[in-house]
Amino acid sequence: MYSSLLMILGALIVGYVIPVKHPAILASVRRLSSWMLYLILFLMGYGLAFIENLGQNIVQLFSQAATLVGLLLVFNLSALFFVGRYLAMPKAEPQHRKSNSKLAMFKEPLVLIALLVVGLLAGISYQQTLPAQSVLAEYALIILIFCIGIELRSAGISLRQLVLNRRGLIIALVVVASSLPAGAITAYLFELPINIGLAMSSGFGWYSLSGALLSKATTPLIGSTAFFADLSRELITLLLIPSLMQRSPAATIGYAGATAMDFSLPMLQRAGGNQLVPAAIASGFILSLLCPVMILLLVNLA
Template sequence: MDTLIYLGKLAAALVGGMLLARHVVSRKFSRQASIAQSFFVWTLLFFMGVNTGSIEGILSKLGSIGFSALACTVFGILGTVILSLGASRLFNRGSQKLTIAIAPRKEGSLLRKFWDIFKEPLFLVGIVLSGMVLRLTTPLFSWFESSFVSYLLYAMLACVGMGLVYQNISLKGMVSDKKLLLLPLFTIAGSYLGSLLVPLVTTFTIKESMGIVSGFGWYSLSGIMITDLGYPVLGSVSFVSNLLRESFAFFLIPFFGRLGKQYYYPAVCTAGATSMDVTLPLLSSRFGSVTVVGSIYHGVVMSLVSPLLIPLFF
C-alpha cells in the first residue's frame, strides 16, 4: 500500500505539471520551466550527496559503490544489446541491406572530444561529491532530514511534466512503424536480463540489481528515488550506474552506426531514457532523421515507466 501511495504522489506531480503548463502557465515560460527543472535536479543531487555522507563508514564503501555501479551498467547494457539485436534480426529480416553508415567526422582533438562527452557527467558527479564532503567535514547540514528530498522530487517531476507539454510530445500516433512500439519492452527486458548477472560479482540481490538498473539512464531520478525510499547506498550506486549508461551510449551509438543501420535497435535501447534528448542528435546523425520519431517515443515511454518500476523493487 505504501508503494501505491508513493507512486500516486509521483504520478500526481507529473500530471499536475502537465495540467499547469496546459491550462495555467503560458508557453512563453517554457525556458523558465527548463531552468527550474535543472535547478531541482542539481539541488536533489547535492542533497543526495549530503544524505550519502551521513551514512556511517561511507568512505570505506566508495570503492565498492563504483565497482557495483560499473557492473550494473555493463551487464544491463549487455543484456539490452543482446535482446534488442536479436529482435532486430527477427523483425527486420531481409528488410535492410548491410550498409555501413560511417559517422561524420568533426574537427577537433581527441582530448576535446573526450571532454565534450565527459564534462556534464563530471559536473554532476561533482555536485554529489560536494554535498557528501560538506556533510562529512562541516556541521552545516546537521538539520537535514532525508524526507526533505521528497518535496524536491515532486517539484522536479512537475517541471518534467511541464516540459512534455511545452515540447508538444504526444504518444498518440507517434510512430508509424508498429514494430518500434516494442522498443521500450526490449530495453526493459534486456536491462533486467543483464541484471541477473550482477549478484555474481556484487553483494546485491537480484531484486536490488533490477531496481538499480530501472533508471534506464535517468540517473537524476533513479538515485534520488531509491535514496528517498530509504536506501542511500543503493541510491548512490544507481545514480553512478545510470550516469555511466548515458556516457557509454555516447560511445556505443557511433559504434553501432558504423556497423550499419540495422543496428538501430541496440543503439536506441542502449540510450534508454536519454534517446529523446541528449543522445537524440547522435541517433539521428548515425541512423537518419527517419528514426527521430521512434527515438523520441522510446525515450518518453522509458521516462514514464522508470518512476513506476523503481519503487516495485524496494
Template sequence: MTSLLPVLSVSGLLLLGFAVGKILPPSVLRQMLKPLSAVVLLLLFLMGAEFGGIFTDKALGADVVKRALLLSSLIAAFTAALLYRKGGRAAPSGSFWPPFFGCLKAVAAFAAGVAAYRLLPHGTLEGVIGSTQVLYLLIFLVGTDLVHVRLGGLNRRVFLLPLFAAAATAAAGLAFSLLTPYSFGQSLMLSAGFGWFSLSGPMVGELVSAEMGATALMTDFFREMFSIVFLYFFGKTQPAAAIGLSGAAAMDSALPFVKENCEPEYVKYAIVSGFILTLAAPVSISALTALLY
C-alpha cells in the same frame, strides 16, 4: 506529477521546434542547425562539471562506482545482445575514424567539465549556464530538424523497441543479483530509471537510502555514457540496440546523438521508445520500492 514535467517540457520543445522549422526558410534553418555539434559538446562539458563532485568525492565510495559500472555494463551487454540485428547495414569502408574522433571529442568534453569542477574555484560555473538550459536548446534545435524526418507510419517494431530494452534491463538485473549481494528485486530497482539518472538517484535516495540512491544514479549515468559511445560507433549499423541502450534518455539528452549518428528514420524510434521508458521509470521505481521496503 513532478516526474511528468520533464516529459511535458521535452514534448513541448520538440513541437515548438517542429513548428518553427516549418515556418523558417530552408536556408535560415540550415544556418540555425550548423552549431548543433558544438552545442552537444557544450552539454557534455556542463554535465562533466555538474557530476565532477561525484567523481572527485571520496565519501561516495569506490564500491558504489564499481557496482554501478558493473550493472550498467551488464545492461549494455544484454541490450546489445537482445537488440542485435543480424541483417544490419554494413559499416562503410573507412567508417571507423569519424565515429572514433567524434566519440573522443565527446569524452574529452565531459572530462574537461570534470577537470573544470576540480580546478576552478567552487561555484565558478554556477549561475552562468546549466546543462538543463543547454539540453532544452538542443531539443528545440532537434525539433526544428524534424521537418526533414518522416514521423508517420509508426509500426509494431517502434513500440517493441522499448519493451525489448526493458527486458534486457531486467535480464541484466538478474545477472547482477547473481554476481553481487543484492537481491533480484533490488537489482531491478537500481536499474529501473532506464537511464534517467536525474530521477532515479534522488527518488531511490529518498525512498530507500543515500547509498542506494547514489548507486542508482551512477548506474543510469554510466548507462547514458555507454549509449553515447555505442551511438557513435554503431548508430549506423545497430541503431535499435543503440537507441535501446539510451533508454529514457533517447527522447532528450541522447536524441541529438541519435540524430547525428543514426539514419533519419530512427529518430521516431528514439522519441517513442524514450517517451515510453520515461513514463515507465517513476512508476517502476515506486512499485519496486513499495514491494521491497
C-alpha cells in the same frame, strides 16, 4: 510507504496533463528542474557521509555500479541485436555535420558528479545532519517530478502516436525485458533484495532521475549506485553511437535508453539519418515514462 509513491506518481501525472506551450514558461520549468536536481544530488552526497564504514561502502558502490553497467551492456545489446534483425529498421545514413565539442557533451555529467562530491565533502566536514534534510529532499524530488511531467508533455507527441510507432515500442519493451535480469544478477552478487536490484536496472540511462528516486526511497548508497550506473550508460552511449549505428540501428537506439528522445537524439540523427528519429523519440519517450513508475513500484514491492 505507499503515500510517498502516490505523491510522486501523482506529481508526474499532474505535470503531464498541464499543457505548457509558452517558451518562456518552459524555460523557467527547465531551470527549476535543474535547480531541484542540483539540490537533490548535493543532499545525496551529504547523506553518503553518514554511512557506516564509508570507505568500504564507497568501494561497494562503484563495484555494484560497474557490475550493473557491464551486465546491462551485455544483456541489452544481445537482445537488441537479435530483435533488430527482424524489425526491418531503415538503413543508417550518416549526416555529415560538424560535431559538437566532446567537452561540451560531458560538461553536464561532470557538473552533477561534482555536486555529489561537494555534498559528500560537506557532510564529512560538518558531521551533522541538516535540519529537515529528508523533508527538503522529498519536496525537491516532488517538484522535480512535476517539472519532468510538464517537459514530457511539451514534447508535443501524443501517447497514441508513440504507442503506434511499432519499432520504437518494441525497442523500448526489449530494453525493459533485458534490463531486469541484469538487475536481478547484480542483486544476487551483492546480496541485495531482488526488488532493489530490479529497481536499479530500471533507470534506462536517466541518471538524474534514477539516482534521486532511489536515494529517497532507499538509501543514498543505492541512489548513488544507480546514478553512476546510468551516468556510465550515457557516456558509453556517446562513445558507441558512431560505430554501433552502422551494425544495428535498433541496438544503438535501445542502448541510448531514455536519452534517445533528448540528450542522445542529435547524435543518433547524425549517425543514422532522419528516418530513424521517430523510432528513437518513441523508444526514449516510453522509457522515460516507465522509468519513475517502475522504480517506485519495484522499490515498494518489499
